[in-house]
Amino acid sequence: METVTVTMKNQPTLFLEADNISPDVFAGKKSSEIAELHAFEGREQTTLGKYFEVSGNAGPSAADTRIVVKGDVTRVKYIGMKMSAGEIVVENSADMYTGAWMQGGTILVKGNVDAFTGIGMKGGNLIVEGNAGNYLGAAYRGDWRGMQGGTIRVKGNAGSDTGYFMNGGEIIIEGDVDVHVGTHAEGGRIIIKGNGKSKIGGQMVKGEIVVFGTIDVMMPGFKYVEDVEMEVDGTEGTFALYHGDLGERHPKKKGQIIYGNLYQKI
């Protein structure tokens, strides 16, 4: 695997849209060619080389390419957008849309990420060592096709609207979450190891939400069913199972109504 290092040297005045920072785009290119790739600062089209120092050449394919992003990229959006393979390591914090519509490969962010991280994600691994903003693993505005596959792990806290319109895959938040979790979900699994606030599983059709800590206000559309023993992300325990959202439509499978499952650790 070849490593390309991009280091922020000139901060953009406006936010930078850098969806070209992706193993799929870098693949087969020399550092000089990578510096020529375009980016948008506001409505002006510029090049990555204007902001970043690029060293190292990419591998022949995305799978053979590792990108290390250094320096302050808190004003850089869309890192790893639509990537299908390979690896990205962001040494500090990134702005919005990191790993958006990601299909494969791995992204590791050592700091925090802002909103819309991993939206519309279809596959791959996205790990955030700090906190995530709102709309983590959610659907694009207006779309009903949210996260379809892959795994997102956040070691800190997440904001509101996590897993909005989630259809598949897994989101693990080791800290706390803000309001609205798994709204409109029709599949997938969200694990919250810390505390939840309110509106967890609102209008949920199918899928799973597991909360280890407290829930400030339970949605009225969720009904307690039974206690179950299970292992979740390496922890065994007893969980109270709730079905919901009872105010929403639910499909039938083999004569049985399929509900969204909300588990809370006892």
Add this chain to the structure above:
Amino acid sequence: MSEYLIKNGFVYDPVLGINGDKTDIAVKDGKIVKDSELSSKAKTIDATGKTVMAGGVDVHAHVAGPKVNVGRNYRPEDKLFVGTAKSGMKRMEGGFSVPTVFRTGYNYARMGYGFVMEAAMPPLYARHVHEEIRDTPIIDQAALPVFGNNWFVMEYLKNGEVENTAAYIAWLLRMTRGFGIKNVNPGGTEAWGWGLNCPTVNDPVPYFDITPAEIIRGLIEANEYLGLPHCMHVHGNSLGEPGNFSITLDTLKQAEGFKPKGSFGRDQVLHHTHLQFHSYGGESYASKSFESKSREIMDYINSVDNITFDMGCVTLDETTTMTADGPFEHHLTELNHLKWANVDVELETAAGIVPYVYSPKTFIAGAQWAIGLELALYAKDLMKAFVSTDHPNAGPFIRYPRVIKWLMSRKARDNVLDNILKYGEKVRERCFIGEIDRELSLYEIAMMTRAGPAKALGLAHMFGSLKEGMDADVVVYPFNPEKDDDPEKIETAFSNCSYLVKSGQLIINDGEIISTGRKRTLWVDAKVNENAQVMRDVEQKFLKYYSVNLGNYEVLGEHFLPNPYIIEVDATQ
């Protein structure tokens, strides 16, 4: 103004009977002229090896107005990854099934179209419709106000007062700067106000106690009383329902005994729009029950001479459905569980909007695709059958070139059945598409996309032909009918014309948009005898029911129609 000589192309013009002959077309001062009238300043456009036609005419598309804009607003995902930045004189473009006004104008121009009819204008929101039409560059446009669920119309027709109906229609056309009479789910949309529908032409409308059949006949009669350029333009009851073909036949039979009046040269008194959605057999959408009834429908249409239709061809895309058929849209959201918007327009109409994916992986989308094409392929006279996708309901208008490809090539249709549809074999079984060999010619396509719709709209004196004296709408497609035999070439050529002259101005030069032209808004000013009763009824209803004052209703002034083109009709008697 400029002069052009479009030289040496293969010209197709059904009005002049030119079928691919190499002919030069001369343009001067916005009109088609004789070659000899050109001065030495005329610029030459070399069309050697290319196809030349009159500008396209679209009889039915939803491209402007409140429901289109609700579609844009509530579907930001429709613009995701499909935008292009501003370049040259072109504005930023965006959107796939509900494009921005700019993309709408540019894309019609790229396809060589010169006129587009906005197919459903809610009268109360006519100002909004006209503001969007004004902002849509290049193409000439007009809009059809909806009348089929209008309280005035239903009350007058219930009492058999055709003259009052006509006077009201003439007044409303003037207030809204409208073009003709649109009739959507007659009576059913009003019934939707009670949570009901009118599934057949004989179901009375709640409270008004009038049937859809009576509304259809009454509006035909009022249309011919006025002698409007276009005829009554109907979207029949029970759109999209399995087994609806018999209701469609009942709808079409309402035209029996009526003849066109007026001086605009059309032959029909009833235009049935997006006929594909109305030609279904069976009792459910499942492949064991659902079937095509295109043959029954076309047997009837082929046997009469006073009906035209457009296809409403399904293009197998993700799109946004929007119609004044409120109950149908509710039915659709119950089926696909996608977001639903519903609007009620006071005394006049309603609308619903739901995204829809015509997935080639489903039987039903394949069958709908087949039925749309069958209708055109079974048509005896293609001057009565027009290309449409009921944009954006069955697919976006940018797919017209693809529809043309399917009509012109059995190979292209077989490719869909064999390689694109998951249930192609089932579609062959339940529909007729697999047994139809017919391949339409460019001459017939010219009928379906310009000569025919222009005639049906009563605009044959302006559009649809390259006859001397016509408006100079001329398009050159990069398609060589002698050499090109790959069906894909049809689609790419009809999507991206080489040259477009619109009203005598060069808009597209060598495939590049170089001007936004001077678009016009056409409307019909019908003069009738003074009618005190109708004016009193209007004043009373505005006082009693409307949320706006009468004085704020009219689409008035240059703000809305900076470049109007008025067609005058004298119905005083």
